[in-house]
Amino acid sequence: MFKAICTDIDGTLLNKDRELSKRTVDIFKHVKDDVAIILASSRMPAAMRHLQQTLDIVNQPLICYNGGFIISQRHEIKILDSVKIPFSLCEYIAKWSDNKNLHAGFYLEDNWFAPSRDQWTEREINNTKVQASILSGLELMESWKSQENGAHKIMCMGEPSLIDDLISELKSMDAPLHLYRSKDTYLEIAPLEISKASALNQLLRTELNIEMKDVIAFGDNYNDIEMLKAVGCGVAVGNAKEEVKNVADEVTLPAKEDGVAVTLEKYFG
Known part of the structure; x- marks a missing residue:
């Protein structure tokens, strides 16, 4: 039997209303005392903790920013790893976005800085x-400059052609970044060296004394592929990208039909 459950959130765990269904909450509460339950997402910690509260797993660890920020919460909050985009690249993207009028939000630990309270921020x-701190990218860089702070994630949102241009620009620079396009209007930028798989492996080894083969994991998108391949049982939800389904050990029902809950009921009763 599995010793840990690791699941993506958006497109995997949440229903069509972007919430946790009663069925999902019930099965997680049923198994939470017997297995470790790890949420792994591109989200910031604050955007995951309210889900942990609903599932009654607030003492369980979090893999945030696709693996760039790993938090243990067993007895006290402890940062296990923190990998950031270097300040110089943050500054470049802030200036480029300001010049082109592209919405660029910067995330650092539990802080989200958005350039304005526009449609993208509201969404x-x-x-x-989670609420954003409203601060232009240029103002933020000015405040970060002395410490050369970096960001765990940059989220760019806007016209597809602008996103295309930024991707081309960063690729031409050979910037050491993950450029993850979740929609044609969304670009998530993260450090190249991180992944959910490596973060999960580190977390299991250092905190939980569990092996990857003893984990069942769920996902739907490209950033879940490595994780699903690395664990004992990788499960793609029915709405997952074809490439994700191709590497998964199992394919369950879509997220809006409680695919994660259905599979957990099968294994844990």
Whole structure:
């Protein structure tokens, strides 16, 4: 039997209303005392903790920013790893976005800085239930400059052609970045060296004394592929990208039909 469950959130765990269904909550509460339950997402910690509260797993670890920020919460909050985009690249993207009028949000630990309270910011507030600090990218870089702070994630949102241009620009620079396009209007930028798989492996080894083969994991998108391949049982939800389904050990029902809950009921009763 599995010793840990690791699941993506958006497109995997949440229903069509972007919430946790009763069926999902019930099965997680049923198994939470017997297995470790790890949420792994591109979200910031605050956008994951309210889900942990609903599932009654607030003492369980979090893999945030696709593996760039790993938090243990067993007895006290402890940062296990923190990998950031270097300040110089943050500054470049801030200036480029300001010049082209592209919305660029910067995330550092539990802080989200958005350039204005526009439609993009409102949508993210609605999706994640977290409030942004409104500060232009240039102002933020000025405040970060002395410490050369970096970002765990940069989220660029806007016209597809602008996103295309930024991707081309960063690729031409050979910037050491993951450029993950979740929609044609969304670009998530993260450090190249991180992944959910490596973060999960580190977390299991250092905190939980569990092996990857003893984990069942769920996902739907390209950033879940490595994780699904690395664990004992990788499960793609029915709405997953074809490439994700191709590497998965199993394919379950879509997220909006409680695919994660259905599979957990099968294994844990």
